[in-house]
Amino acid sequence: MLSSPTRFVRRLLAAGAVLTLAVGLTGAAPAVASGDDGSQPLPGYTISNPPLAPLVVGGTPTTVRQGVHRHAGYIIEIPPKWNGELVMWAHGYRGQTTVLSPETPGFGLRQRLLEQGYAWAASSYTTNGFDIRSGVVSTRELADFFTATVRRPQRTYLSGVSMGGYIIGRSLEQYPGRYDGGLPMCGVMGDHQLLDFFLDYNLVAQALAGVRAYPTPPDYLSNAVPRIQVALGLAGLTPTGPDTTNERGKQLRDITINRSGGPRPGAAASFAVWKDFLFAISTTSGGGSPAQRPGQLATNLLTRYSPNSPVNVNAGVQRVAPENLWQRLSPTLTEVPRIAGRPTAPVLSLHNLGDLFVPFSMEQAYARDVAWHGRSRLVVQRAVRAAQHCEFSPAEAGAAWDDLVSWVRTGSRPAGDRVTDPQAVAAPDFGCRFSDRSAYAAGAGTRRLYAECP
Numbered sequence: 001m002l003s004s005p006t007r008f009v010r011r012l013l014a015a016g017a018v019l020t021l022a023v024g025l026t027g028a029a030p031a032v033a034s035g036d037d038g039s040q041p042l043p044g045y046t047i048s049n050p051p052l053a054p055l056v057v058g059g060t061p062t063t064v065r066q067g068v069h070r071h072a073g074y075i076i077e078i079p080p081k082w083n084g085e086l087v088m089w090a091h092g093y094r095g096q097t098t099v100l101s102p103e104t105p106g107f108g109l110r111q112r113l114l115e116q117g118y119a120w121a122a123s124s125y126t127t128n129g130f131d132i133r134s135g136v137v138s139t140r141e142l143a144d145f146f147t148a149t150v151r152r153p154q155r156t157y158l159s160g161v162s163m164g165g166y167i168i169g170r171s172l173e174q175y176p177g178r179y180d181g182g183l184p185m186c187g188v189m190g191d192h193q194l195l196d197f198f199l200d201y202n203l204v205a206q207a208l209a210g211v212r213a214y215p216t217p218p219d220y221l222s223n224a225v226p227r228i229q230v231a232l233g234l235a236g237l238t239p240t241g242p243d244t245t246n247e248r249g250k251q252l253r254d255i256t257i258n259r260s261g262g263p264r265p266g267a268a269a270s271f272a273v274w275k276d277f278l279f280a281i282s283t284t285s286g287g288g289s290p291a292q293r294p295g296q297l298a299t300n301l302l303t304r305y306s307p308n309s310p311v312n313v314n315a316g317v318q319r320v321a322p323e324n325l326w327q328r329l330s331p332t333l334t335e336v337p338r339i340a341g342r343p344t345a346p347v348l349s350l351h352n353l354g355d356l357f358v359p360f361s362m363e364q365a366y367a368r369d370v371a372w373h374g375r376s377r378l379v380v381q382r383a384v385r386a387a388q389h390c391e392f393s394p395a396e397a398g399a400a401w402d403d404l405v406s407w408v409r410t411g412s413r414p415a416g417d418r419v420t421d422p423q424a425v426a427a428p429d430f431g432c433r434f435s436d437r438s439a440y441a442a443g444a445g446t447r448r449l450y451a452e453c454p
Contacts, residue, residue, distance in 0.1 A: 038070040041100055042126055047073040048101040049124070057081075057114050069145050072138045073124035075102045076146060077110075083117030086146060086153035088139050088179075090160025090167040091122065092390070093130060096292060100124035105159065107185075108394030109401060119153070121146050131291035131335050135167035136174055143178070155408065159183040159401070161390050162358055165349070166191065169339040169366065176344040181408040183401055185350045186358050186390040190365030191339045192328060195298035197359055199320060200259050201252075202282040204305060207317040208232060208248040214318055215284035225279045239272040239387070239449055247310050255305050255313070261353070261360035263426040269449040270354030270387040278356060291335040296323035341369025348380045348404040348414065350396060353431050354387030354446065363419045371420075380407075380416035383431035385453070386439075387446035393436040400434075429454060 041047050047068060052075055054061040060080035067074060089105045102122040104110045113120050123138040125131065143156055158168045158179050165187015172182055188194050206213055206224075209231035213224035229235040232249035245253060256278075257267045287293045299322045305313045322328045327336060351363045363381045370379045380403075384396055403414040417433065418424040432453035440447040 039068050040071065041068070041073075042071045045071075045098050045100050045127070047124060048099050049073040049075070052077070052104065055111060055114055062114055065149075069123075070138065070141045071126045072142070073100055073102050074121060074142050074145070075104065076119065076121045076142075076150070077104075077114065078119040078150065079114040079117055081117055082119055084151075084154040085118050085157070086143065086155070087113055087118050087120040087157045087159055088143055089120055089122040090135060090139055090158060090164030090171075091124075092160070092162030092164050094128045096129050096287070098128070100126070100128065106161065106390075107392050107397035109159065109397055112394075112398050112401065118157075119146075119150070127291065129287075129289075129291035129335075130163065130294040132163070132166050132170055132337055133333050133335050134291075135163070136171050136333060139167060139171060140175060140178065155180040157181045157183065157404070157408075159185075161185045161187070163188060165189060165358075166339070168347075169343070170333070170337055172343045172345055172347065173340055174333055179345050181345050181404050182343070182347045183349070183404050184347065185392060185397065185400075186352060186355060187349060188358050188362055189339060189349065190362040191337070192297050193365050194358060194362060195294055195336075196300060196303070197259055197361065198278065198281050198295065199298040199300055200303065200305070201256055201278040203300060203318050203320065204255050204313055205232065205252050205279070207313050208252050208311055212318065214320065216282055218285075220282075221280060228279075229276075234275055237272045237275060239269040239446075241272075243268075251307060251309070251311060251313070254307050256356070258306055259359075259361065260356055261364060261425065262422050264353055264360070265385060265428060265430055266354045266387060266450045269446075270356060273354065273387045273446065273449075274356035281357075289335060290324060290327050294336050297328045297336055298322065299328070339366065339369070341366065341371075341373050341375070343370065343375055343378045346378055346380075346404060346407045346413075348382070348400050348407065348416070350382050350384055350392055350400050350434075352386045352388065352391050353383050354385075354449065355389050355391075357389040360419075367420050377413065380414055381419045382434040383417045383419065383425075385431040385435040385447065385450040387449050391445045393439040393444065395436045395438065396434065 049066050052064050054064050057079050063078045065076040091103045102124040121142050123142045125134040125138040127134045156179050165184030168182045168184045169189050205228050209228040211224050211228050233245040236244040253271045301319050308314050327334050351360055370376050407414055
């Protein structure tokens with residue numbers, strides 16, 4: 001779980017308005033040359049948007065529109081019998097590549113939406129990298145473009161994955177009243193705390209192994225990390241094999257579990273799934289902007305790690321201040337902004353219990369922030385028993401979508417999991433309520449790392 005000092009830091013950062021920044025909450029789109037009509041990507045980027053074949057709904061093909069708007073590629077698809085409502089799809093992180101591409105809704109949602117009468121639209125955003133501002137602005141601009149070229153929707157929903165969840169969380173605060181509901185899946189709902197988690201893992205592992213390697217050197221993965229893995233007994237650890245960790249390796253695992261959501265079903269196996277990746281994700285080089293190198297916003301200055309034995313990690317771990325303090329504190333729509341916890345429409349989120357790329361603690365952080373602002377009535381969160389990132393079945397995503405729509409239309413809040421209750425999260429059957437039993441029966445993905453639900 002996130003420690004009290006860390007929550008204090010978050011409260012402190014939430015008070016970033018004391019900076020009295022005059023720029024307000026409105027984010028700026030990327031600067032472009034005078035007279036640019038936005039029909040081309042920004043300099044340095046290309047757009048890949050091959051023709052998308054229409055689906056057939058009720059014997060009639062859908063209408064697909066594709067193109068470039070405000071420097072971002074887009075896809076719009078409208079069913080033959082449109083119900084007048086629109087779903088904006090927000091894609092996840094694409095790395096630092098220079099090729100922009102929109103994507104279709106995943107987990108069977110494209111077919112489901114169209115069969116239910118919804119139109120959908122997806123933007124490539126104007127940039128790649130961890131650029132939340134680009135995603136928030138590009139998604140809004142495409143929604144406005146839909147209104148201008150098709151018709152104003154009666155309702156507009158947001159749905160998406162991973163970094164797209166970050167975009168959804170911020171969009172609902174950036175444009176109050178613009179969207180009617182949000183379905184973030186495996187989303188970065190805890191904003192900067194994701195970056196803190198990556199920093200935590202590497203600094204704690206280094207402290208336990210006695211290998212100081214921060215800032216990370218160029219040979220971090222080929223030199224320092226192998227020495228850390230051997231020192232902690234991580235090198236031969238697998239999700240289904242024997243436990244090769246020594247005392248210090250077990251301490252790293254326990255600290256990682258606590259920092260990623262607390263004791264919960266499948267936590268030890270998920271650590272084995274992700275232990276190597278969490279070294280690979282850490283870098284202190286690669287670009288000047290937060291979108292290119294988001295780790296510059298991370299900090300562990302006041303973080304308290306638990307358990308703190310057999311090694312006194314809290315006394316010996318390297319402490320790191322955020323390199324870019326202004327962007328960490330700013331309430332504005334920056335490249336890597338804060339999500340304050342003030343949703344302006346119903347939010348139903350899905351998250352995998354064992355995901356350590358975007359850990360389950362993201363949901364807990366969001367729930368606490370939302371509660372802090374008295375808006376818990378607008379958020380429902382569900383845990384799914386799987387260990388990969390965004391590992392959802394069509395049944396899980398489809399049920400969440402249907403429940404969100406029903407909530408928006410009727411006002412009847414659907415059921416969810418108690419993600420901030422440590423006892424509930426640690427219970428052996430936590431996550432069973434909304435996990436797809438047929439996916440478990442089929443042995444899909446990492447489902448069998450969990451005990452069968454009763």
